[in-house]
Amino acid sequence: MNFEAHKPVKLIFGENCVKENCEVFRTLGKRAMVVTGKTSADKCGAMADVAAALEAAGCEYVRFSGIPENPPAPLCYEGGELARQEGCDFVIGIGGGSAIDAAKAIAGYASNPQCDVMGLFDDSIRTNDCLPIVAIPTTAGTGSEACRYSVLTTPGGKKKRTFKTSSAYPKYSFVCPRYSATMSDKYTVSTALDALAHAIEAYFSPKACDESREASLYAAKEIWEVLFMGADGDGRGYTDRQRERLSKAATAAGIAIDYCGTGFPHPLGYGLSLEYGVPHGSACALFDGAFIRYNMITKEGKRRAEELAEYIGTTTDEMIRRIPEMSGVDMKLSKEVREELIDRVAEAGNYANSIYKISRGEMSDIYKRTFE
Numbered sequence: 001m002n003f004e005a006h007k008p009v010k011l012i013f014g015e016n017c018v019k020e021n022c023e024v025f026r027t028l029g030k031r032a033m034v035v036t037g038k039t040s041a042d043k044c045g046a047m048a049d050v051a052a053a054l055e056a057a058g059c060e061y062v063r064f065s066g067i068p069e070n071p072p073a074p075l076c077y078e079g080g081e082l083a084r085q086e087g088c089d090f091v092i093g094i095g096g097g098s099a100i101d102a103a104k105a106i107a108g109y110a111s112n113p114q115c116d117v118m119g120l121f122d123d124s125i126r127t128n129d130c131l132p133i134v135a136i137p138t139t140a141g142t143g144s145e146a147c148r149y150s151v152l153t154t155p156g157g158k159k160k161r162t163f164k165t166s167s168a169y170p171k172y173s174f175v176c177p178r179y180s181a182t183m184s185d186k187y188t189v190s191t192a193l194d195a196l197a198h199a200i201e202a203y204f205s206p207k208a209c210d211e212s213r214e215a216s217l218y219a220a221k222e223i224w225e226v227l228f229m230g231a232d233g234d235g236r237g238y239t240d241r242q243r244e245r246l247s248k249a250a251t252a253a254g255i256a257i258d259y260c261g262t263g264f265p266h267p268l269g270y271g272l273s274l275e276y277g278v279p280h281g282s283a284c285a286l287f288d289g290a291f292i293r294y295n296m297i298t299k300e301g302k303r304r305a306e307e308l309a310e311y312i313g314t315t316t317d318e319m320i321r322r323i324p325e326m327s328g329v330d331m332k333l334s335k336e337v338r339e340e341l342i343d344r345v346a347e348a349g350n351y352a353n354s355i356y357k358i359s360r361g362e363m364s365d366i367y368k369r370t371f372e
Contacts, residue, residue, distance in 0.1 A: 001218040001248070005211065006255050008169040009135075009146055013248065017174045018046070018136065022053035024172050028132045029089020032061040033110075035079065035103040037068070041094040044138050044179040050092060062086045064106065067095065069280070070160065070273055071102040073152040077117045080109020083131070090132040093170075096191065097142025097151070097280070100135045104150035104168045107131040117155060120163050129167035138179040140246035141191025141281055143198055143254015145173035153274065159344055160270050177240065177247040186328070187279065188238050188246070189227060193326060194281030195250040196223045197288050200323075201263035202256035203308055204295045204354045212259035215252040217311050222249035224312040228322060264358060265291050267348035268366065271341035278329055285327040289320040290366045294356045301355040324370075333371040342367060 003011045012021055025032065032054060034047070041047040054061050064079045083091065083106055091110070093103025107130035108120050119125040135145035144150075150163040180188070199219040202212050222245045225231035232241040269283030278286075295301030296316065305316045314322075333341075342363045351357055358366070 001214065001252050003251065003255075006146060006258075008148070008166075008258075010172045011146065011175060011251060012172060013175045015176060015178055017176050018049040018053050021174070022056040025054055025059050025134070026057040028134070028171065030059055031086065031088050032059055032090050032092050033079070033083040033086065033088040033106065034061050034063045034092045034094060035067060035099055035106055036063065036065045037095045037099050038066050040096070040138050040182070041099070044182045046094050046136055046138050046176070046179045050094060050136065061092075062088065067099045067102045069098050070153045071098045071105070072157065073105065073117050073120070073154055073161070076102050076105035076152060077109050077120075079106035083107075083110035084113060088131065090134065092134040092136065094136045094138060096137065096139035097144045097194075100137065100142070100144040101150040101152065103135070104130065104133055104144075105152055105163055107133050108163065108165070108168065121161055123165070126165070130165065133168065133170045135170040135173040136179070137173070137175060137247070137250070139183060139191040140177070140180050140188070140243065140250040141194040143195060143250050143252075143257065145170060145175060146251050146254030147258035149257070157274060160274070173251075175247055175251055177244040180243050180247060181240070185237055188243075189326065189328075190279035190281040191250070192223050192227055192246050192281065193285035193323070195219055195246070195253040196227070196323065197265055197281065197284035198253035198257045198262060199223070199249075200288055200308070201265060201291065201354070202253070202260035204263060204291070204301060204304055205260035206353070206355065207260045209259055212256045215256040215259075217308070219249040219253035219256065220308060221312045222246070222252075224314065227326060228314070261353050262350055263291055263354045264351050267345035267350050268342070268363065270345055272329070275341070276331065282327040282329050286324050286329050286370060287366060289324040290369075291354065292316065292320050294358055294362070295354055298355050304355070331371060333367070335368075338367040338371055339364065
């Protein structure tokens with residue numbers, strides 16, 4: 001996998017990549033806003049590394065912490081106002097996809113004082129480029145370090161919406177697998193399933209190209225071997241080698257969706273995360289079996305599914321069965337609840353982003369099979 005070919009983002013990998021490349025920060029400005037979750041950036045050592053690198057580069061920083069999962073757009077708006085008031089030149093996101101997505105949004109709000117909370121999503125209102133962004137993932141899942149997407153929860157907390165613009169690409173992304181070592185095994189699985197969902201959904205996109213297919217195949221094979229075959233494991237939790245493989249795979253899957261976007265498992269899973277706290281990756285994985293199954297109705301979808309299965313060393317039937325099982329989600333929902341959750345996302349653009357396009361009735365059937 002040639003990560004250097006993904007030109008919009010300079011991807012830097014390695015055990016001590018932040019501290020060894022402190023000069024990068026000096027090129028972006030003199031004062032940074034550092035966006036983090038509640039504790040993960042401190043626990044894994046990433047915050048300490050960034051603070052040391054900024055000091056070595058002669059940069060000051062202000063910290064905006066406490067970003068939750070499913071980051072709310074109003075909170076990011078507050079962060080943008082603070083970044084502007086503090087005179088920040090650039091934004092650093094440290095954490096999982098939530099913190100990095102929030103950092104992108106904050107960088108957009110900071111440079112566009114004319115935007116209200118929802119104005120960020122409107123190209124005619126958001127007219128200025130985002131402040132420069134640096135991404136430092138502490139999980140191996142979302143691939144936000146490699147793409148321009150920022151998924152935010154809209155006011156009211158019932159729906160998600162994607163902010164995307166070319167200036168939301170990180171200028172630099174530092175991928176250090178050591179930062180993911182403080183994650184529990186359960187969360188390691190969920191974030192890896194998110195990356196696997198990205199790889200699979202991009203692979204079945206009508207927008208798939210040579211570059212996205214290379215990234216999807218690389219990511220899917222690495223994740224399948226680690227999660228489902230136990231490659232490089234020692235039976236005592238996830239090894240350093242496994243975490244390195246998952247980190248690179250997540251970044252590759254982020255590259256894949258940067259070309260192609262995601263398919264219907266993503267919107268179908270949003271309500272589970274927002275209403276029931278199901279981790280995003282597990283929620284997506286729950287529907288990826290159905291995604292493969294429906295795409296195989298078409299001749300081209302069947303060809304791609306068999307090609308993907310052969311490349312990663314399994315069968316289509318095994319993918320359809322084992323990926324949802326690995327999610328660990330086992331819950332029942334009434335018909336009324338199921339239909340309400342679907343109604344929230346029934347108009348999402350993701351449904352068109354696969355070879356087979358499911359109907360509203362098929363959405364209901366998927367939910368019935370999963371939750372009845």
